[in-house]
Amino acid sequence: xxxxxxxxxxxxxxxxxxxxxxxxxxxxxxxxxxxxxxxxxxxxxxxxxxxxxxxxxxxxxxxxxxxxxxxxxxxxxxxxxxxxxxxxxxxxxxxxxxxxxxxxxxxxxxxxxxxxxxxxxxxxxxxxxxxxxxxxxxxxxxxxxxxxxxxxxxxxxxxxxxxxxxxxxxxxxxxxxxxxxxxxxxxxxxxxxxxxxxxxxxxxxxxxxxxxxxxxxxxxxxxxxxxxxxxxxxxxxxxxxxxxxxxxxxxxxxxxxxxxxxxxxxxxxxxxxxxxxxxxxxxxxxxxxxxxxxxxxxxxxxxxxxxxxxxxxxxxxxxxxxxxxxxxx
Amino acid sequence: xxxxxxxxxxxxxxxxxxxxxxxxxxxxxxxxxxxxxxxxxxxxxxxxxxxxxxxxxxxxxxxxxxxxxxxxxxxxxxxxxxxxxxxxxxxxxxxxxxxxxxxxxxxxxxxxxxxxxxxxxxxxxxxxxxxxxxxxxxxxxxxxxxxxxxxxxxxxxxxxxxxxxxxxxxxxxxxxxxxxxxxxxxxxxxxxxxxxxxxxxxxxxxxxxxxxxxxxxxxxxxxxxxxxxxxxxxxxxxxxxxxxxxxxxxxxxxxxxxxxxxxxxxxxxxxxxxxxxxxxxxxxxxxxxxxxxxxxxxxxxxxxxxxxxxxxxxxxxxxxxxxxxxx
Numbered sequence: 093x094x095x096x097x098x099x100x101x102x103x104x105x106x107x108x109x110x111x112x113x114x115x116x117x118x119x120x121x122x123x124x125x126x127x128x129x130x131x132x133x134x135x136x137x138x139x140x141x142x143x144x145x146x147x148x149x150x151x152x153x154x155x156x157x158x159x160x161x162x163x164x165x166x167x168x169x170x171x172x173x174x175x176x177x178x179x180x181x182x183x184x185x186x187x188x189x190x191x192x193x194x195x196x197x198x199x200x201x202x203x204x205x206x207x208x209x210x211x212x213x214x215x216x217x218x219x220x221x222x223x224x225x226x227x228x229x230x231x232x233x234x235x236x237x238x239x240x241x242x243x244x245x246x247x248x249x250x251x252x253x254x255x256x257x258x259x260x261x262x263x264x265x266x267x268x269x270x271x272x273x274x275x276x277x278x279x280x281x282x283x284x285x286x287x288x289x290x291x292x293x294x295x296x297x298x299x300x301x302x303x304x305x306x307x308x309x310x311x312x313x314x315x316x317x318x319x320x321x322x323x324x325x326x327x328x329x330x331x332x333x334x335x336x337x338x339x340x341x342x343x344x345x346x347x348x349x350x351x352x353x354x355x356x357x358x359x360x361x362x363x364x365x366x367x368x369x370x371x372x373x374x375x376x377x378x379x380x381x382x383x384x385x386x387x388x389x390x391x392x393x394x395x396x397x398x399x400x401x402x403x404x405x406x407x408x409x410x411x412x413x414x415x416x417x418x419x420x421x
Numbered sequence: 422x423x424x425x426x427x428x429x430x431x432x433x434x435x436x437x438x439x440x441x442x443x444x445x446x447x448x449x450x451x452x453x454x455x456x457x458x459x460x461x462x463x464x465x466x467x468x469x470x471x472x473x474x475x476x477x478x479x480x481x482x483x484x485x486x487x488x489x490x491x492x493x494x495x496x497x498x499x500x501x502x503x504x505x506x507x508x509x510x511x512x513x514x515x516x517x518x519x520x521x522x523x524x525x526x527x528x529x530x531x532x533x534x535x536x537x538x539x540x541x542x543x544x545x546x547x548x549x550x551x552x553x554x555x556x557x558x559x560x561x562x563x564x565x566x567x568x569x570x571x572x573x574x575x576x577x578x579x580x581x582x583x584x585x586x587x588x589x590x591x592x593x594x595x596x597x598x599x600x601x602x603x604x605x606x607x608x609x610x611x612x613x614x615x616x617x618x619x620x621x622x623x624x625x626x627x628x629x630x631x632x633x634x635x636x637x638x639x640x641x642x643x644x645x646x647x648x649x650x651x652x653x654x655x656x657x658x659x660x661x662x663x664x665x666x667x668x669x670x671x672x673x674x675x676x677x678x679x680x681x682x683x684x685x686x687x688x689x690x691x692x693x694x695x696x697x698x699x700x701x702x703x704x705x706x707x708x709x710x711x712x713x714x715x716x717x718x719x720x721x722x723x724x725x726x727x728x729x730x731x732x733x734x735x736x737x738x739x740x741x742x743x744x745x746x747x748x
Binding site: 108109110111112114115150151201202204205206208209210212213215216217218219221222224225226228236237238239240241242243244261262264265266267366367368370375381382383384385386389390391392393394 | 550571
């Protein structure tokens, strides 16, 4: 007998541990759903297959493939924790009549904050500085350790969606000159509010920026968007910050560019894969900061993501319009 | 001697860890006859009379009474940075020597660093980096979280030029801003950054998620943040110090961190600098320390050099001195 039998079944990968739904969120989820973990589902597939009406993906798990979709006849909706959907086969899922949702509102502030954190940390050599400050043997002199200025520098934002725009709002307060490149140009008022100048050609942005911030979705068009050619267009004093997806940057080209001084430094919240293999050259370069996909890793953002997911799932199950439905394009 | 017509200025040395940067020296040599401490000590009786100014770069050369007595024609000491707590202003005044600093050039960089420390500490950036590159890492745990900066409450202690610039930046992160200062700022200034005045520092300490120290070091601000103040702070709060190490009671801070009275600290300044290698602050997990890099950018250091040069030139010409430090 399962608790809350009247509630619709929500399939999750697991609860707690390294990859599971956060313990803090369970109570909230159980108010609306009967929680079924993959382990429980696999142990009792015959009984549970008809109960599952929704799936809540947490960090891309459980993996959604044809087998799983075929075994869930009453599945109506899949909600993703986060905004990127590049790990899902949207057409396949749609072909089963299953709706999809992401969580765009929850992620934008905390991801924009991550972008700014990385930009500042790289410019001012925070990680290096920390090691100098705490190292047992090293003598240092404050006069000798220099970074580059953020205030008044030029920031080039590639991808001006809601996250990119929030970055522009923050950068403006640092009196940064803001250039942006996007598939479509933003409205004049939006540009003026942040003092952003549109660069129809990506090259124009790359030549002028002191900091290049990559904030696009991963699509076939943005795969390896920043490669050898793009990095060579950048200033040798420029910093590349990636908070989008690892695959948007050509990692091999980045290693060479950093080693040979083609660009000054890089700060990466995302890589391909995550984590990188432990012998990857990026891990050894002094002018790279890598963070473990911090983007939305705050109590507040994760809670909002779950709330957004629940909103979308409940809307789908009751046949109402979903706040953030994602359609296969 | 080369450039005898140019006024003689004493510096510590050129290059190396502590000296005037080579490229700055080129600029200075076009305007002054530079004399290093080494050169001076080798020829004290001749050079002592010629030196009319001291270009003090990061607290060197050290100025004591003995030196002042040997430089009868010394008119001005130009000191790099905003702080003058390393100078005996009374002593210098008694020898009729004027003093200048560079208070404004450092302000934007220091505000930027305050923001950098707040973001890095809150989002556990340094810890995260170590995890990302550690040979032992196999995956990134889903339950590893930081605290959000956007929308949180920032309490700024000391709303001078630097504190105000921090407020301008924090506003863009939709932070709620409280501030404590000797004097309340005017309504327009408060409104421009959405800052609320806390006449009592306790009110600020009790509400803030982040407490940022941006005061000058004076007898009144010495150990301003001690055991009592730390206990008033939230257990989830983070202390950020971009002022001077002595503004915080370091022993009380260690205790507060060990007992989880506050969550974390991010310090660009300590007392002394650097800390002794066995100091407990170096071993605490929730402490981010940087080696006093508040103004450490290429551009700002050039500006400092230019300001100091201007001050020396004005001082030697008997004109009003930009950035003069008065007693």
